[in-house]
Amino acid sequence: MTREPAKTLAHDERGTILVLWAIVLGVVLGFVALSFDLGRASITRSELQSFADSVALASAGELDGTPDSITRARTAAALILDQQSFGNTDRSLQGAVDYTLTFFRSLPASDASAMTDVTTDPARAAFVRVSVTPTVVESTFGAAFASLTNLTNRDYTLGATAVAGLSILACDVQPMMFCLPNANYTAEGNIGDMIRLRAGGSGAAWAPGDFGFLDPRGIEVDPSGPCAGENGAGLLRCLIGAVDNITQCFDQRGVDIEPGQKNGLENSIFNVRFDIYNQAMGNARYQNSPNYAPAPNVIKGLVPPGRSTCVANNPAVSPNTVALPKDTCFLNGTCATASGTGNARFGDGVWSRSSYFTPNYGVPNRFPSDTTRYQVYLRELATAGTGNILTGRAETGRPTCSGAAPAGPDRRIITVAGIDCAANNIRGAANNVPVKEFFKIFLTEPVDSGNNIWGEVVGSASEEGTGAIGTGGIVRDVVQLYR
16 A cells, blocks of 8 residues: 555655755855955955054154254155055055054053043153044945845954054263253254263252253163162262163153252262273272273373372372363353353364364374364374373373273263253252253363263263163163063
Protein backbone atom coordinates (compact mmCIF):
# COMPACT_ATOMS: atom_id res chain seq x y z
CA MET A 1 0.00 0.00 0.00
CA THR A 2 1.49 3.41 -0.98
CA ARG A 3 1.34 6.62 1.00
CA GLU A 4 -0.78 9.51 -0.06
CA PRO A 5 1.19 12.18 -2.00
CA ALA A 6 0.64 14.84 0.67
CA LYS A 7 1.94 12.68 3.45
CA THR A 8 4.90 11.61 1.38
CA LEU A 9 5.87 15.19 0.67
CA ALA A 10 5.54 16.16 4.31
CA HIS A 11 7.91 13.45 5.43
CA ASP A 12 10.42 13.93 2.61
CA GLU A 13 13.67 15.52 4.00
CA ARG A 14 15.56 15.68 0.75
CA GLY A 15 16.70 19.21 -0.19
CA THR A 16 16.42 20.75 3.29
CA ILE A 17 20.18 21.45 3.25
CA LEU A 18 19.52 24.05 0.56
CA VAL A 19 17.40 26.06 2.96
CA LEU A 20 20.14 25.89 5.62
CA TRP A 21 22.78 26.93 3.11
CA ALA A 22 20.66 29.84 1.99
CA ILE A 23 20.42 31.10 5.56
CA VAL A 24 24.12 30.55 6.24
CA LEU A 25 25.06 32.16 2.93
CA GLY A 26 23.10 35.25 3.83
CA VAL A 27 24.85 35.50 7.18
CA VAL A 28 28.26 34.90 5.62
CA LEU A 29 27.64 37.50 2.94
CA GLY A 30 26.53 39.90 5.65
CA PHE A 31 29.73 39.39 7.59
CA VAL A 32 31.79 39.70 4.42
CA ALA A 33 30.05 42.95 3.57
CA LEU A 34 30.48 44.23 7.12
CA SER A 35 34.16 43.28 7.31
CA PHE A 36 34.82 44.85 3.91
CA ASP A 37 33.24 48.13 4.91
CA LEU A 38 34.88 48.08 8.32
CA GLY A 39 38.23 47.42 6.65
CA ARG A 40 37.81 50.40 4.35
CA ALA A 41 36.79 52.55 7.30
CA SER A 42 39.73 51.33 9.39
CA ILE A 43 42.21 52.04 6.61
CA THR A 44 40.85 55.53 6.14
CA ARG A 45 40.88 56.21 9.86
CA SER A 46 44.54 55.16 10.04
CA GLU A 47 45.41 57.36 7.06
CA LEU A 48 43.70 60.38 8.62
CA GLN A 49 45.43 59.78 11.96
CA SER A 50 48.82 59.44 10.30
CA PHE A 51 48.19 62.72 8.50
CA ALA A 52 47.14 64.42 11.75
CA ASP A 53 50.26 63.15 13.56
CA SER A 54 52.58 64.33 10.79
CA VAL A 55 51.00 67.77 10.62
CA ALA A 56 51.11 68.14 14.40
CA LEU A 57 54.79 67.20 14.64
CA ALA A 58 55.80 69.46 11.76
CA SER A 59 53.86 72.38 13.18
CA ALA A 60 55.03 71.89 16.78
CA GLY A 61 58.65 71.85 15.67
CA GLU A 62 58.42 75.58 14.91
CA LEU A 63 56.93 76.66 18.26
CA ASP A 64 60.15 78.08 19.68
CA GLY A 65 58.61 81.20 21.20
CA THR A 66 59.92 83.63 18.59
CA PRO A 67 57.59 86.31 17.15
CA ASP A 68 57.01 84.40 13.90
CA SER A 69 56.70 80.93 15.44
CA ILE A 70 52.96 80.50 14.77
CA THR A 71 53.39 81.73 11.20
CA ARG A 72 56.20 79.24 10.65
CA ALA A 73 54.14 76.51 12.31
CA ARG A 74 51.31 77.05 9.81
CA THR A 75 53.78 77.07 6.92
CA ALA A 76 55.40 73.83 8.07
CA ALA A 77 51.99 72.18 8.45
CA ALA A 78 51.02 73.13 4.91
CA LEU A 79 54.04 71.27 3.54
CA ILE A 80 52.78 67.88 4.74
CA LEU A 81 51.28 65.84 1.90
CA ASP A 82 49.35 62.59 2.37
CA GLN A 83 46.28 60.85 1.00
CA GLN A 84 43.24 58.85 2.07
CA SER A 85 41.82 55.96 0.08
CA PHE A 86 38.07 55.60 0.59
CA GLY A 87 36.55 58.84 1.88
CA ASN A 88 34.10 60.70 -0.32
CA THR A 89 36.21 63.89 -0.20
CA ASP A 90 39.35 64.69 -2.16
CA ARG A 91 41.80 61.79 -1.94
CA SER A 92 44.80 64.10 -1.39
CA LEU A 93 45.42 65.53 2.07
CA GLN A 94 47.28 68.84 2.21
CA GLY A 95 46.67 72.38 3.33
CA ALA A 96 44.30 74.17 5.66
CA VAL A 97 41.19 72.84 3.88
CA ASP A 98 41.97 69.41 5.32
CA TYR A 99 42.65 70.45 8.92
CA THR A 100 42.41 73.23 11.50
CA LEU A 101 45.20 74.24 13.87
CA THR A 102 44.64 75.47 17.42
CA PHE A 103 47.52 76.61 19.63
CA PHE A 104 47.73 76.23 23.41
CA ARG A 105 49.95 77.51 26.19
CA SER A 106 49.56 74.38 28.34
CA LEU A 107 47.88 70.99 28.52
CA PRO A 108 45.56 69.79 31.27
CA ALA A 109 46.94 67.26 33.71
CA SER A 110 44.59 64.55 32.47
CA ASP A 111 44.09 63.45 28.88
CA ALA A 112 40.41 63.12 29.68
CA SER A 113 40.15 66.86 30.40
CA ALA A 114 39.30 69.39 27.71
CA MET A 115 42.05 71.62 26.36
CA THR A 116 41.11 75.21 27.17
CA ASP A 117 44.34 77.23 27.44
CA VAL A 118 44.14 78.56 23.88
CA THR A 119 46.58 81.27 22.77
CA THR A 120 47.47 83.27 19.71
CA ASP A 121 50.65 84.66 21.29
CA PRO A 122 53.73 83.23 19.52
CA ALA A 123 55.80 83.63 22.68
CA ARG A 124 53.41 81.44 24.65
CA ALA A 125 52.29 78.88 22.06
CA ALA A 126 53.83 75.60 23.20
CA PHE A 127 51.37 73.04 21.84
CA VAL A 128 49.28 72.62 18.72
CA ARG A 129 46.15 70.57 18.13
CA VAL A 130 45.40 69.35 14.61
CA SER A 131 41.77 68.51 13.81
CA VAL A 132 41.44 66.79 10.43
CA THR A 133 38.36 67.70 8.40
CA PRO A 134 35.94 64.71 8.57
CA THR A 135 35.30 62.54 5.54
CA VAL A 136 32.59 59.91 4.90
CA VAL A 137 33.33 56.31 3.94
CA GLU A 138 30.18 54.99 2.30
CA SER A 139 28.98 51.56 3.39
CA THR A 140 28.85 50.11 -0.15
CA PHE A 141 28.36 46.39 0.47
CA GLY A 142 26.64 47.04 3.73
CA ALA A 143 24.03 49.04 1.84
CA ALA A 144 23.22 46.08 -0.38
CA PHE A 145 22.96 43.77 2.62
CA ALA A 146 20.81 46.29 4.43
CA SER A 147 18.35 46.49 1.53
CA LEU A 148 17.91 42.71 1.57
CA THR A 149 17.37 42.57 5.31
CA ASN A 150 15.42 45.82 5.76
CA LEU A 151 18.19 47.15 8.02
CA THR A 152 19.22 50.80 8.11
CA ASN A 153 22.30 51.64 6.05
CA ARG A 154 24.90 53.56 8.05
CA ASP A 155 27.98 55.20 6.50
CA TYR A 156 31.15 55.99 8.48
CA THR A 157 31.99 59.63 9.25
CA LEU A 158 35.67 59.71 10.15
CA GLY A 159 38.13 62.31 11.37
CA ALA A 160 41.30 62.49 13.48
CA THR A 161 43.02 64.74 15.99
CA ALA A 162 46.58 64.98 17.26
CA VAL A 163 48.32 67.18 19.82
CA ALA A 164 52.07 67.84 19.71
CA GLY A 165 54.44 70.22 21.44
CA LEU A 166 58.01 71.45 21.39
CA SER A 167 60.23 71.56 24.45
CA ILE A 168 63.64 73.23 24.27
CA LEU A 169 65.61 71.70 27.10
CA ALA A 170 68.93 72.99 28.40
CA CYS A 171 70.74 70.22 30.27
CA ASP A 172 74.03 70.16 32.19
CA VAL A 173 74.21 73.96 32.21
CA GLN A 174 75.11 76.49 34.84
CA PRO A 175 71.78 77.48 36.47
CA MET A 176 72.13 81.14 35.51
CA MET A 177 70.07 83.80 33.79
CA PHE A 178 70.53 87.42 32.76
CA CYS A 179 68.24 90.24 31.66
CA LEU A 180 68.27 91.13 27.98
CA PRO A 181 68.62 94.79 26.95
CA ASN A 182 65.53 94.64 24.74
CA ALA A 183 63.10 92.21 23.14
CA ASN A 184 65.09 92.07 19.89
CA TYR A 185 68.47 91.17 21.35
CA THR A 186 69.64 87.76 20.07
CA ALA A 187 72.79 85.70 20.41
CA GLU A 188 73.34 85.22 16.68
CA GLY A 189 72.90 88.94 16.07
CA ASN A 190 75.55 89.89 18.65
CA ILE A 191 78.33 87.33 18.25
CA GLY A 192 81.61 88.89 19.41
CA ASP A 193 79.90 91.59 21.50
CA MET A 194 80.83 91.83 25.15
CA ILE A 195 78.37 91.71 28.05
CA ARG A 196 79.03 92.93 31.56
CA LEU A 197 76.94 90.83 33.93
CA ARG A 198 76.34 92.04 37.46
CA ALA A 199 74.34 90.66 40.36
CA GLY A 200 71.03 92.43 40.73
CA GLY A 201 67.29 92.25 40.95
CA SER A 202 66.71 92.11 44.71
CA GLY A 203 63.35 93.77 45.30
CA ALA A 204 63.63 96.39 42.57
CA ALA A 205 63.03 95.75 38.89
CA TRP A 206 65.83 93.84 37.23
CA ALA A 207 67.96 95.98 34.91
CA PRO A 208 69.43 94.82 31.59
CA GLY A 209 72.65 92.93 32.29
CA ASP A 210 71.63 91.87 35.80
CA PHE A 211 72.25 88.19 36.37
CA GLY A 212 70.60 85.74 38.73
CA PHE A 213 70.22 82.03 39.31
CA LEU A 214 67.77 79.38 38.17
CA ASP A 215 66.17 76.64 40.25
CA PRO A 216 66.16 78.26 43.73
CA ARG A 217 64.91 75.02 45.31
CA GLY A 218 67.69 72.87 43.84
CA ILE A 219 65.35 70.29 42.34
CA GLU A 220 67.10 70.19 38.95
CA VAL A 221 70.41 68.87 40.28
CA ASP A 222 71.71 65.87 38.35
CA PRO A 223 71.42 62.99 40.86
CA SER A 224 74.34 61.17 39.22
CA GLY A 225 76.65 64.19 39.00
CA PRO A 226 79.20 65.78 41.36
CA CYS A 227 76.60 68.10 42.94
CA ALA A 228 74.33 65.32 44.22
CA GLY A 229 73.98 65.52 48.00
CA GLU A 230 75.32 69.07 48.23
CA ASN A 231 73.28 71.89 49.77
CA GLY A 232 73.52 75.56 50.62
CA ALA A 233 76.72 77.32 49.59
CA GLY A 234 78.35 74.00 48.68
CA LEU A 235 75.61 73.29 46.18
CA LEU A 236 76.01 76.71 44.59
CA ARG A 237 79.78 76.27 44.34
CA CYS A 238 79.28 72.97 42.56
CA LEU A 239 76.51 74.10 40.20
CA ILE A 240 78.49 77.14 39.05
CA GLY A 241 82.02 75.77 39.23
CA ALA A 242 81.93 72.07 38.33
CA VAL A 243 82.91 70.78 34.90
CA ASP A 244 79.93 68.67 33.82
CA ASN A 245 76.96 66.51 34.83
CA ILE A 246 75.73 69.47 36.84
CA THR A 247 71.99 69.83 36.29
CA GLN A 248 69.07 68.03 34.81
CA CYS A 249 67.10 69.86 32.12
CA PHE A 250 65.53 73.31 32.20
CA ASP A 251 62.56 73.93 29.92
CA GLN A 252 62.82 77.11 27.88
CA ARG A 253 59.06 77.58 28.34
CA GLY A 254 59.47 78.52 31.97
CA VAL A 255 62.14 78.61 34.70
CA ASP A 256 62.23 79.71 38.32
CA ILE A 257 64.70 82.48 39.11
CA GLU A 258 66.15 84.36 42.05
CA PRO A 259 68.51 87.38 42.37
CA GLY A 260 72.24 86.94 42.00
CA GLN A 261 73.47 88.20 45.37
CA LYS A 262 75.33 85.29 46.93
CA ASN A 263 77.63 86.97 49.46
CA GLY A 264 80.55 87.33 47.08
CA LEU A 265 80.72 83.65 46.15
CA GLU A 266 80.57 84.40 42.42
CA ASN A 267 84.17 85.64 42.36
CA SER A 268 85.78 82.44 43.64
CA ILE A 269 83.33 80.03 41.98
CA PHE A 270 83.78 81.32 38.45
CA ASN A 271 87.51 81.85 38.70
CA VAL A 272 88.48 78.18 39.06
CA ARG A 273 88.18 78.20 35.26
CA PHE A 274 91.19 80.55 35.25
CA ASP A 275 93.22 78.34 37.64
CA ILE A 276 92.41 80.67 40.56
CA TYR A 277 91.44 78.87 43.77
CA ASN A 278 90.77 81.43 46.47
CA GLN A 279 88.30 82.19 49.24
CA ALA A 280 85.58 79.50 49.34
CA MET A 281 87.31 77.49 46.59
CA GLY A 282 90.80 77.61 48.09
CA ASN A 283 91.14 74.22 49.75
CA ALA A 284 92.61 71.12 48.16
CA ARG A 285 89.18 69.55 47.75
CA TYR A 286 88.53 71.93 44.88
CA GLN A 287 92.08 72.66 43.80
CA ASN A 288 92.92 69.05 43.01
CA SER A 289 89.51 67.75 41.97
CA PRO A 290 88.84 66.96 38.29
CA ASN A 291 85.33 68.26 38.89
CA TYR A 292 86.80 71.77 39.28
CA ALA A 293 89.58 71.58 36.69
CA PRO A 294 90.68 74.81 34.97
CA ALA A 295 90.61 75.64 31.29
CA PRO A 296 93.71 74.75 29.21
CA ASN A 297 94.26 78.44 28.37
CA VAL A 298 94.23 80.72 31.43
CA ILE A 299 95.97 83.92 30.27
CA LYS A 300 94.62 86.48 32.72
CA GLY A 301 97.14 89.27 33.38
CA LEU A 302 97.66 88.08 36.96
CA VAL A 303 100.58 86.24 38.53
CA PRO A 304 101.10 84.51 41.90
CA PRO A 305 102.27 86.67 44.78
CA GLY A 306 105.82 86.10 45.97
CA ARG A 307 107.08 82.58 45.44
CA SER A 308 103.67 80.93 45.31
CA THR A 309 102.67 78.92 42.25
CA CYS A 310 99.02 79.83 42.65
CA VAL A 311 97.13 82.99 41.80
CA ALA A 312 95.00 82.91 44.94
CA ASN A 313 93.85 85.45 47.50
CA ASN A 314 96.33 88.22 46.74
CA PRO A 315 97.30 88.04 43.06
CA ALA A 316 99.79 90.46 41.59
CA VAL A 317 99.30 92.28 38.30
CA SER A 318 101.48 90.75 35.62
CA PRO A 319 104.33 93.00 34.45
CA ASN A 320 104.15 91.88 30.82
CA THR A 321 100.89 89.98 30.12
CA VAL A 322 97.24 91.01 29.95
CA ALA A 323 93.86 89.32 29.73
CA LEU A 324 91.68 89.61 26.63
CA PRO A 325 90.52 93.22 26.56
CA LYS A 326 87.05 94.64 26.98
CA ASP A 327 85.16 96.31 24.16
CA THR A 328 86.62 99.75 23.66
CA CYS A 329 83.30 101.41 24.44
CA PHE A 330 83.47 100.06 27.99
CA LEU A 331 86.83 101.75 28.43
CA ASN A 332 85.82 105.15 27.09
CA GLY A 333 82.26 105.16 28.43
CA THR A 334 80.39 105.09 25.10
CA CYS A 335 78.76 101.65 25.28
CA ALA A 336 75.33 103.14 25.96
CA THR A 337 75.47 105.04 22.66
CA ALA A 338 77.16 102.29 20.69
CA SER A 339 74.74 99.53 21.72
CA GLY A 340 71.59 101.62 21.80
CA THR A 341 70.46 99.91 24.98
CA GLY A 342 70.52 102.89 27.33
CA ASN A 343 73.04 101.34 29.76
CA ALA A 344 76.70 100.39 29.90
CA ARG A 345 76.28 96.64 30.15
CA PHE A 346 76.31 95.65 26.46
CA GLY A 347 79.21 96.31 24.10
CA ASP A 348 79.56 96.41 20.33
CA GLY A 349 82.33 93.87 19.68
CA VAL A 350 85.01 96.46 18.84
CA TRP A 351 88.19 95.85 20.83
CA SER A 352 91.85 96.79 20.62
CA ARG A 353 93.86 93.91 19.23
CA SER A 354 97.22 95.60 19.72
CA SER A 355 96.51 96.09 23.43
CA TYR A 356 96.42 92.30 23.77
CA PHE A 357 98.95 91.04 21.26
CA THR A 358 101.72 93.59 21.85
CA PRO A 359 102.25 92.86 25.57
CA ASN A 360 101.75 89.12 25.22
CA TYR A 361 103.50 88.45 21.89
CA GLY A 362 105.47 91.55 21.01
CA VAL A 363 103.50 92.08 17.78
CA PRO A 364 100.33 94.20 17.33
CA ASN A 365 98.19 91.57 15.59
CA ARG A 366 99.43 88.01 15.69
CA PHE A 367 96.23 86.30 14.45
CA PRO A 368 94.69 88.75 11.97
CA SER A 369 92.11 86.30 10.59
CA ASP A 370 90.53 85.68 14.00
CA THR A 371 88.08 88.48 14.76
CA THR A 372 86.51 87.49 18.08
CA ARG A 373 88.26 86.96 21.38
CA TYR A 374 86.97 83.39 21.52
CA GLN A 375 88.57 82.68 18.13
CA VAL A 376 91.87 84.12 19.37
CA TYR A 377 91.66 81.96 22.50
CA LEU A 378 91.19 78.81 20.40
CA ARG A 379 93.94 79.84 17.98
CA GLU A 380 96.37 80.22 20.86
CA LEU A 381 95.64 76.67 21.95
CA ALA A 382 95.96 75.27 18.44
CA THR A 383 99.26 77.10 17.83
CA ALA A 384 100.80 76.08 21.16
CA GLY A 385 100.00 72.41 20.79
CA THR A 386 101.12 70.71 24.02
CA GLY A 387 103.61 73.44 24.91
CA ASN A 388 103.37 76.80 26.63
CA ILE A 389 101.15 79.40 25.03
CA LEU A 390 103.35 82.37 26.00
CA THR A 391 107.14 82.39 26.13
CA GLY A 392 109.43 84.84 27.86
CA ARG A 393 106.55 86.25 29.88
CA ALA A 394 105.41 86.15 33.49
CA GLU A 395 102.60 83.80 32.45
CA THR A 396 102.90 80.68 30.34
CA GLY A 397 99.16 80.65 29.70
CA ARG A 398 98.90 77.13 31.16
CA PRO A 399 97.44 76.20 34.58
CA THR A 400 100.01 75.81 37.37
CA CYS A 401 97.87 75.70 40.51
CA SER A 402 95.37 72.90 40.00
CA GLY A 403 96.46 69.34 40.55
CA ALA A 404 93.86 68.12 38.06
CA ALA A 405 94.34 67.85 34.31
CA PRO A 406 92.81 70.81 32.43
CA ALA A 407 89.28 70.46 31.10
CA GLY A 408 88.32 71.00 27.45
CA PRO A 409 88.78 74.32 25.63
CA ASP A 410 85.18 75.36 26.25
CA ARG A 411 85.63 75.26 30.00
CA ARG A 412 85.49 79.05 29.82
CA ILE A 413 82.06 79.00 28.16
CA ILE A 414 78.90 79.24 30.24
CA THR A 415 75.35 78.68 28.95
CA VAL A 416 73.04 81.33 30.37
CA ALA A 417 69.30 81.85 30.01
CA GLY A 418 68.47 85.20 28.39
CA ILE A 419 65.20 86.60 29.78
CA ASP A 420 63.19 89.67 28.79
CA CYS A 421 62.90 90.97 32.35
CA ALA A 422 61.02 94.14 31.36
CA ALA A 423 58.31 92.29 29.42
CA ASN A 424 57.86 89.82 32.27
CA ASN A 425 57.96 92.54 34.97
CA ILE A 426 60.62 90.68 36.93
CA ARG A 427 61.18 91.90 40.48
CA GLY A 428 63.17 89.71 42.82
CA ALA A 429 62.43 86.00 42.63
CA ALA A 430 59.89 84.73 40.08
CA ASN A 431 58.43 81.44 38.88
CA ASN A 432 57.74 79.97 35.44
CA VAL A 433 59.47 82.76 33.52
CA PRO A 434 59.91 82.09 29.77
CA VAL A 435 63.47 82.01 28.43
CA LYS A 436 63.85 83.91 25.19
CA GLU A 437 67.10 82.13 24.30
CA PHE A 438 70.01 80.28 25.88
CA PHE A 439 73.24 82.21 25.24
CA LYS A 440 76.73 80.74 25.08
CA ILE A 441 79.08 83.27 26.68
CA PHE A 442 82.88 83.06 26.69
CA LEU A 443 84.53 84.36 29.89
CA THR A 444 87.28 86.75 28.80
CA GLU A 445 88.82 87.46 32.20
CA PRO A 446 88.43 86.46 35.84
CA VAL A 447 85.50 87.85 37.79
CA ASP A 448 86.70 90.96 39.60
CA SER A 449 86.23 91.98 43.23
CA GLY A 450 83.05 93.84 42.30
CA ASN A 451 81.54 90.58 40.97
CA ASN A 452 81.50 91.83 37.40
CA ILE A 453 81.39 88.93 34.95
CA TRP A 454 82.91 89.90 31.61
CA GLY A 455 81.99 87.69 28.69
CA GLU A 456 81.75 87.62 24.91
CA VAL A 457 78.71 86.27 23.09
CA VAL A 458 79.72 83.10 21.22
CA GLY A 459 76.31 82.19 19.82
CA SER A 460 72.97 80.64 20.59
CA ALA A 461 72.73 77.37 22.48
CA SER A 462 68.99 77.22 21.78
CA GLU A 463 69.53 76.72 18.05
CA GLU A 464 72.20 74.03 18.24
CA GLY A 465 70.11 71.04 19.27
CA THR A 466 73.25 69.06 20.15
CA GLY A 467 76.23 69.47 22.37
CA ALA A 468 78.96 67.63 24.19
CA ILE A 469 79.90 67.15 27.81
CA GLY A 470 82.21 69.88 29.06
CA THR A 471 81.30 72.42 26.38
CA GLY A 472 78.93 74.60 28.34
CA GLY A 473 75.94 72.28 28.32
CA ILE A 474 73.62 70.47 25.96
CA VAL A 475 70.48 72.01 24.48
CA ARG A 476 67.97 69.69 22.83
CA ASP A 477 64.80 70.33 20.86
CA VAL A 478 62.23 67.71 21.83
CA VAL A 479 59.14 67.44 19.63
CA GLN A 480 56.59 64.87 20.71
CA LEU A 481 52.99 63.79 20.40
CA TYR A 482 50.90 64.17 23.53
CA ARG A 483 47.48 63.03 22.29
